[in-house]
Amino acid sequence: xxxxxxxxxxxxxxxxxxxxxxxxxxxxxxxxxxxxxxxxxxxxxxxxxxxxxxxxxxxxxxxxxxxxxxxxxxxxxxxxxxxxxxxxxxxxxxxxxxxxxxxxxxxxxxxxxxxxxxxxxxxxxxxxxxxxxxxxxxxxxxxxxxxxxxxxxxxxxxxxxxxxxxxxxxxxxxxxxxxxxxxxxxxxxxxxxxxxxxxxxxxxxxxxxxxxxxxxxxxxxxxxxxxxxxxxxxxxxxxxxxxxxx
Amino acid sequence: xxxxxxxxxxxxxxxxxxxxxxxxxxxxxxxxxxxxxxxxxxxxxxxxxxxxxxxxxxxxxxxxxxxxxxxxxxxxxxxxxxxxxxxxxxxxxxxxxxxxxxxxxxxxxxxxxxxxxxxxxxxxxxxxxxxxxxxxxxxxxxxxxxxxxxxxxxxxxxxxxxxxxxxxxxxxxxxxxxxxxxxxxxxxxxxxxxxxxxxxxxxxxxxxxxxxxxxxxxxxxxxxxxxxxxxxxxxxxxxxxxxxxxxxxxxxxxxxxxxxxxxxxxxxxxxxxxxxxxxxxxxxxxxxxxxxxxxxxxxxxxxxxxxxxxxxxxxxxxxxxxxxxxxxxxxxxxxxxxxxxxxxxxxxxxxxxxxxxxxxxxxxxxxxxxxxxxxx
Numbered sequence: 001x002x003x004x005x006x007x008x009x010x011x012x013x014x015x016x017x018x019x020x021x022x023x024x025x026x027x028x029x030x031x032x033x034x035x036x037x038x039x040x041x042x043x044x045x046x047x048x049x050x051x052x053x054x055x056x057x058x059x060x061x062x063x064x065x066x067x068x069x070x071x072x073x074x075x076x077x078x079x080x081x082x083x084x085x086x087x088x089x090x091x092x093x094x095x096x097x098x099x100x101x102x103x104x105x106x107x108x109x110x111x112x113x114x115x116x117x118x119x120x121x122x123x124x125x126x127x128x129x130x131x132x133x134x135x136x137x138x139x140x141x142x143x144x145x146x147x148x149x150x151x152x153x154x155x156x157x158x159x160x161x162x163x164x165x166x167x168x169x170x171x172x173x174x175x176x177x178x179x180x181x182x183x184x185x186x187x188x189x190x191x192x193x194x195x196x197x198x199x200x201x202x203x204x205x206x207x208x209x210x211x212x213x214x215x216x217x218x219x220x221x222x223x224x225x226x227x228x229x230x231x232x233x234x235x236x237x238x239x240x241x242x243x244x245x246x
Numbered sequence: 247x248x249x250x251x252x253x254x255x256x257x258x259x260x261x262x263x264x265x266x267x268x269x270x271x272x273x274x275x276x277x278x279x280x281x282x283x284x285x286x287x288x289x290x291x292x293x294x295x296x297x298x299x300x301x302x303x304x305x306x307x308x309x310x311x312x313x314x315x316x317x318x319x320x321x322x323x324x325x326x327x328x329x330x331x332x333x334x335x336x337x338x339x340x341x342x343x344x345x346x347x348x349x350x351x352x353x354x355x356x357x358x359x360x361x362x363x364x365x366x367x368x369x370x371x372x373x374x375x376x377x378x379x380x381x382x383x384x385x386x387x388x389x390x391x392x393x394x395x396x397x398x399x400x401x402x403x404x405x406x407x408x409x410x411x412x413x414x415x416x417x418x419x420x421x422x423x424x425x426x427x428x429x430x431x432x433x434x435x436x437x438x439x440x441x442x443x444x445x446x447x448x449x450x451x452x453x454x455x456x457x458x459x460x461x462x463x464x465x466x467x468x469x470x471x472x473x474x475x476x477x478x479x480x481x482x483x484x485x486x487x488x489x490x491x492x493x494x495x496x497x498x499x500x501x502x503x504x505x506x507x508x509x510x511x512x513x514x515x516x517x518x519x520x521x522x523x524x525x526x527x528x529x530x531x532x533x534x535x536x537x538x539x540x541x542x543x544x545x546x547x548x549x550x551x552x553x554x555x556x557x558x559x560x561x562x563x564x565x566x567x568x569x570x571x572x573x574x575x576x577x578x579x580x581x582x583x584x585x586x587x588x589x590x591x592x593x594x595x596x597x598x599x600x601x602x603x604x605x606x607x608x609x610x611x612x613x614x615x616x617x618x619x620x621x622x
Contacts, residue, residue, distance in 0.1 A: 052471075053468055053471075072471065072476070073468070073472045074477075077474035083472045089466050089469050092465060093465060094461060094462075102462045102470070102473050102475065103473040105455045105459075106455075106458075106474035106475045108474065113455070116455075156473055156474050
């Protein structure tokens with residue numbers, strides 16, 4: 001089985017700082033793949049390189065065997081890359097449904113109006129926001145905003161969904177709901193790549209874990225393996241709060 | 247019950263197409279306006295028609311600017327498109343032996359071509375950088391026209407442009423002033439037609455999926471891109487549509503004024519009016535720029551009649567006060583108050599009611615208050 005998402009020797013330098021340094025990984029179809037690491041390890045930068053918001057200094061990203069180099073964010077979306085942001089950024093002047101409609105109408109070229117509305121309503125139902133569909137996006141609670149963030153990405157009909165810390169700031173019960181949601185998405189055939197700080201969530205969800213530190217790959221493997229790795233423990237013990245959650 | 251609320255509200259919103267109704271009313275009102283003015287004011291109708299033409303001209307300019315503003319781009323190039331249209335028709339009259347009327351669509355097309363060129367180069371720039379680039383473009387274009395060979399484009403002295411209409415005075419059958427009336431009446435219909443076209447473009451955009459693309463790009467271009475919207479392409483389309491009507495307006499005005507001059511056709515004042523009017527009336531709507539144009543024209547005319555000297559100071563004060571105290575513009579403020587009143591009278595909990603804090607509603611006219619019980 002070939003990888004659906006593959007990064008090869010990705011690097012991003014900001015001036016003298018190597019935010020991402022020679023990172024390679026491959027995600028199999030239908031896998032839930034976690035990226036963890038201390039703050040500032042370069043996780044979000046890595047996702048930005050994958051979704052095309054940043055251009056890499058070196059290396060390439062392939063989706064389903066297709067080289068994404070030189071493609072815009074929109075073109076990557078059309079090819080099947082969905083993205084939910086860490087800092088939720090709904091379009092405040094639109095309702096929840098209109099927010100999701102943007103993804104449904106433009107996520108894939110040539111989607112008709114009725115089809116887009118169906119896709120939007122499906123995505124809203126999947127994340128459980130039906131009751132808020134007509135409300136303005138800026139009136140949502142944090143949990144609802146995160147659901148909206150996921151619904152918008154889902155409405156683009158992605159093959160691979162990139163989730164950036166969607167559990168951050170959620171209460172334990174809400175996090176459990178979110179974990180169930182991610183599982184359901186995988187069961188529907190999506191491949192999921194997610195950044196996460198909450199270790200129990202990583203343990204419950206991830207098939208494989210990529211650990212980053214200072215822009216480099218520290219190690220990669222199953223949750224039980226990487227958490228036993230001495231280098232990972234050291235990287236995390238450097239930060240008190242992160243060590244506690246691990 | 248909440249789950250049923252959204253589709254119900256959407257259905258009701260669709261029930262009355264206020265934008266199309268408004269356009270119909272505009273067309274009907276325009277059709278009868280000259281005769282009505284004449285019946286009411288006799289020969290004074292000539293000057294009233296002139297005022298009305300200026301208001302229509304301002305509305306076309308403002309609506310065009312607003313179309314691009316919906317994508318979050320602030321154009322300071324509208325004088326350039328206006329001047330391009332004016333000079334296109336003037337140059338065609340001078341150098342080509344073609345029907346005069348062709349100058350109007352040609353002016354629009356030329357402005358679109360410049361928008362394509364300028365937009366292709368600058369629309370990747372955001373907000374203030376784009377604004378500066380467009381201003382520079384307008385100034386460069388003015389300088390080029392200034393310094394082009396006099397035999398070609400008239401240089402400093404500009405060029406004469408023949409009028410579109412020449413009503414003939416027939417002694418014994420009409421009075422002298424009626425010639426001016428007939429001329430103004432004919433121009434009035436041309437301007438009204440051009441405004442109708444502008445409104446049609448605006449309504450079509452607001453009803454299409456592009457409206458969502460515009461708002462998405464305006465509020466967060468990066469997120470819009472990640473969700474599959476192609477910002478560069480969408481903004482370029484908006485820019486070209488925006489330029490088309492202003493280019494035609496510039497051409498028509500060249501015929502009405504009778505001449506083109508570099509400083510007059512490429513005046514920064516045109517650019518300023520293009521952006522001040524929709525801000526005054528209410529941004530990102532079809533109605534706002536039109537209300538802004540009618541409102542500002544009326545204010546200006548009233549002030550001019552009251553204080554013939556220095557009326558522009560009063561005009562400036564009105565503008566500043568409006569922008570300070572009504573940041574949503576006239577339409578945005580009224581629409582906001584209307585919705586708030588509606589939500590109080592129906593007693594619906596605020597959670598299920600849209601409460602916008604943005605600068606203006608996105609729909610063309612302010613939405614009527616929801617009917618009581620409609621959300622149940």
